[in-house]
Amino acid sequence: MSSETRTYPRRVQTEAGEIEFRLMSQADEAAVLDFAQKLPVHDLLFLPRNISEPKVLSAWIKEIERGAITSILAMKGGRVVGCGTLVRDPWSWSPHVGEIRNVVSSDVRGQGVGRALSQETFALALSAGLEKLVVQMTVDQSGAIAIFEGLGFKAEALLRDHVKDKDGKTHDIVVLGHNVAQVRAQLEAYGVPGAVQH
């Protein structure tokens, strides 16, 4: 299976062992729901909708089938341990912008799965020809902020009291952005345009 110019499945070695990345499809609905329902609710606040609700998950699958969303699953021994998503809206005024949304299962955190998944979704976004990428998270997600700053993202906005958890407590959201058109131009200047496509 392929998405844009990147092909799947692909495997990476992490401290959590071998992780396989593959494209998510309708057949994964139950496994992804199970993955989402085991995540701490706080870790889902960066998402526009609560993916641990079956209805939200069904709508997400429809968006995948429509081609508006590409999601990659990180699999370990046949189990979903992470999910990376690239969201685009070609009919909006921001057809050149993509949003990355990543989440990793609590029991494999701190072992490089999040970093590998973020690199994978970043490479997918570059191969899709997007010019700008954004990512957002609650301000306490220091792991996520470290990963994306390492990829060249910079803070662009702080949205105060922007999300409310189930107890009614508000949390701030930080938005990081990356002008990837510049990165692509630099790679081409170095003579490695294919580096992000395979």
Ligand SMILES: CC(C)(COP(=O)(O)OP(=O)(O)OC[C@H]1O[C@@H](n2cnc3c(N)ncnc32)[C@H](O)[C@@H]1OP(=O)(O)O)[C@@H](O)C(=O)NCCC(=O)NCCS
């Ligand atoms: C962000 C997330 C995907 C990272 O997953 P992970 O598998 O733990 O990531 P990694 O093991 O690759 O760690 C990445 C970096 O974060 C750091 N880190 C991990 N957990 C951390 C923590 N609790 N506090 C501070 N830093 C942390 C690691 O030290 C590592 O940096 P290093 O390689 O320089 O040491 C995971 O924490 C998550 O799912 N969070 C909830 C969802 C979310 O907010 N996503 C962000 C929106 S894109």
